[in-house]
Structures are given as C-alpha cells and as structure tokens.
Amino acid sequence: MEKLLSHIAHLEIASPDVEASAEFYEKHFGLRIVDRIDGAVYLRCWGDHYRYSLVVREGAAPALTRMAWRTQSAEALEVAAARVQESGIEGTWVDSGNGHGRAFEFVGPFGHPVRLLWELERFEAESEFASIYPDRPEKRSSHAAAPRFLDHVTIASTDVDGFAEWHRDVLGFRLMARTQLDDTNVSVFSVLTTNEKSHDLGVVLDHSTTPGRVNHIAFWVDTHEELLITADVLMENGTPMEHGPGVHGIGEQQYLYFREPSGLRVELNSGGYRNYVPDWEANTWTPSAGGSNFYRNAPIPDSIFQSFPAANGLTATEEGIHPDMYAALVIS
Numbered sequence: 001m002e003k004l005l006s007h008i009a010h011l012e013i014a015s016p017d018v019e020a021s022a023e024f025y026e027k028h029f030g031l032r033i034v035d036r037i038d039g040a041v042y043l044r045c046w047g048d049h050y051r052y053s054l055v056v057r058e059g060a061a062p063a064l065t066r067m068a069w070r071t072q073s074a075e076a077l078e079v080a081a082a083r084v085q086e087s088g089i090e091g092t093w094v095d096s097g098n099g100h101g102r103a104f105e106f107v108g109p110f111g112h113p114v115r116l117l118w119e120l121e122r123f124e125a126e127s128e129f130a131s132i133y134p135d136r137p138e139k140r141s142s143h144a145a146a147p148r149f150l151d152h153v154t155i156a157s158t159d160v161d162g163f164a165e166w167h168r169d170v171l172g173f174r175l176m177a178r179t180q181l182d183d184t185n186v187s188v189f190s191v192l193t194t195n196e197k198s199h200d201l202g203v204v205l206d207h208s209t210t211p212g213r214v215n216h217i218a219f220w221v222d223t224h225e226e227l228l229i230t231a232d233v234l235m236e237n238g239t240p241m242e243h244g245p246g247v248h249g250i251g252e253q254q255y256l257y258f259r260e261p262s263g264l265r266v267e268l269n270s271g272g273y274r275n276y277v278p279d280w281e282a283n284t285w286t287p288s289a290g291g292s293n294f295y296r297n298a299p300i301p302d303s304i305f306q307s308f309p310a311a312n313g314l315t316a317t318e319e320g321i322h323p324d325m326y327a328a329l330v331i332s
C-alpha cells in the first residue's frame with residue numbers, strides 16, 4: 001500500500017469548563033491561544049507548523065471529539081477516504097474551516113471521530129513571535145514548561161488487536177508493539193505509527209460499553225531536562241504528577257502524566273527511538289517485561305485505568321488490567 005498518512009495534525013477535546021482548560025494550557029503548560037471561534041479555543045505549541053494543534057470545545061465531560069491526521073498528498077486523501085468507505089464505514093466530505101481545507105470525516109470502528117485532510121494552513125508568526133531561525137514556525141516559548149509540538153493520542157477500544165489491524169489494513173499505520181497479559185493472549189495495549197516515531201496512536205483495552213473513549217493526549221519536548229523542568233513547573237503551580245517522570249519500555253520515551261482541569265490526562269514525552277523499518281513486525285510485550293516502565297520498578301497507579309469520558313468500566317494500561325477487569329476478560 002502506498003503511504004497514506006503523514007502525521008497527526010490536531011486534536012479536538014471536550015471540556016466542561018473551556019476557559020479553565022484553555023487557561024491551564026496557556027498559563028501552566030505554555031501553549032498559546034491563537035483563535036476563539038464559536039466558543040471553541042484553538043491553541044498551538046511553539047513548534048507546531050500548522051496554525052493549531054489543540055481545540056478545546058464545550059462538552060459535558062472530558063472527551064476526545066476529533067483526531068485529525070494529515071495525509072501524504074491530495075491524492076492520498078482521496079485514496080484513504082475510498083479505503084475507509086470500502087471497509088464499510090461511511091464518511092462525509094466537509095470544509096474543515098478556520099484556514100484548513102477539505103476533509104474527510106468519519107467515526108472509526110470503535111467510535112472515535114476522525115478527520116483526514118491534506119490542506120492545512122501553515123502557521124505564520126506575528127512579528128513579535130517570529131523566530132530568528134528560518135525553520136521554526138515561531139520563536140521558542142519563553143514559558144519554562146512549553147511543549148514543542150503535539151505528539152500522539154491514546155484511545156480506548158474493546159478490541160485492541162482489531163483496532164490496530166483496522167488502522168493497519170485500511171489506513172496503512174505500522175503496528176509497532178503490543179502488550180499481552182503474562183498468562184493469557186489478551187492484548188491490552190498497542191502502539192501504531194504513521195511515520196518513524198515509535199507511535200503517534202496508542203490504544204488501550206476498554207472494559208466499558210461506551211465507544212470512542214480516550215486515555216490521554218500527548219505533547220513533546222526535545223530534551224529530558226525540559227521534561228523534568230515541566231514537571232517542576234507544574235508541581236510548583238498546583239498540578240500534581242499522576243505518574244512519572246519515568247521512561248517507557250515500549251518506545252523508550254521519557255514520560256510524565258498529569259491532569260488538566262477537566263480531568264483529562266495529558267502526557268509529555270521526550271527521547272525514544274526512531275524506527276524506519278517498512279515491514280516491521282510488532283513484538284509482543286508482557287507487563288512484567290517493563291512496557292510501561294523501563295526499569296520495572298514503579299507500578300502504574302490505579303488512576304491510569306480511567307479513560308474519558310468516565311464510563312461503566314475501566315481501561316487497561318501497558319502494564320495490564322485492573323483486577324476488576326481480569327475476571328470478566330480472562331476468566332470468562
């Protein structure tokens with residue numbers, strides 16, 4: 001299959017208090033508000049090449065309301081749309097609005113709203129934000145905790161392997177790794193990528209009956225030192241670390257997790273490897289192999305079993321599943 005998707009372009013999330021969320025991302029996490037349209041707040045990281053990477057909209061509960069992927073070309077957008085429809089999923093062509101072009105939108109096989117698009121508005125900094133370096137869309141943020149760009153999203157699905165295989169077979173994602181429980185062949189976590197990054201799409205097993213949930217959204221900093229400074233800045237300003245800083249086994253990124261005011265989980269990553277192998281075959285990890293924690297010495301807290309919106313069931317992590325899930329998923 002020709003390469004269809006290039007990378008993640010932006011995410012839209014719901015928050016019960018848009019202003020509280022937007023203020024947090026701007027004042028404490030160093031993103032910048034670039035637009036306010038019809039109640040939605042558009043934010044960008046200083047290194048995002050497109051106008052925005054995060055849209056916060058009013059919603060009853062924290063949720064992922066859209067994940068947008070840029071295709072490899074205008075032709076690839078047509079091919080990708082056709083392949084989605086051939087898979088039995090109906091979509092619609094829309095005008096993205098706010099500077100972006102025609103897009104194909106659909107709800108994925110596990111309930112996640114997806115936008116595919118080619119035409120995006122490149123960001124051009126106002127003079128006060130213009131960088132002295134030609135390749136930077138704007139100057140480095142002067143905020144100590146500012147991520148460089150949007151990195152990935154990890155969603156929840158009732159069938160981790162089915163989710164991964166659909167995205168591989170229909171849209172050409174590479175399946176990079178999966179985690180199965182030590183004593184069963186139940187897949188609880190998987191990572192996929194559109195490019196050389198270890199992943200730009202993750203999936204955790206969902207034991208609820210609510211489709212389309214999200215576990216976390218993630219941003220990137222260039223260095224481990226910046227990640228540690230971000231943890232420091234957030235702690236000093238009242239945002240606890242939910243997990244980390246630490247190092248993942250799968251992907252080998254440094255990580256930290258925290259919650260924004262809506263309760264939605266946000267991750268920050270740095271480091272990790274690049275993988276260019278076109279016919280990579282995903283290895284199967286087990287929780288005891290350190291998929292989540294490279295050093296195998298810091299268990300994930302139970303709070304990470306929560307995905308969004310809250311529902312009648314928990315989700316898995318790279319380290320496995322909550323005991324409440326075990327009986328239903330493994331014993332039955």
Ligand SMILES: [Fe+2]
Pocket residue numbers: 152154202216218267
């Ligand atoms: Fe992640």
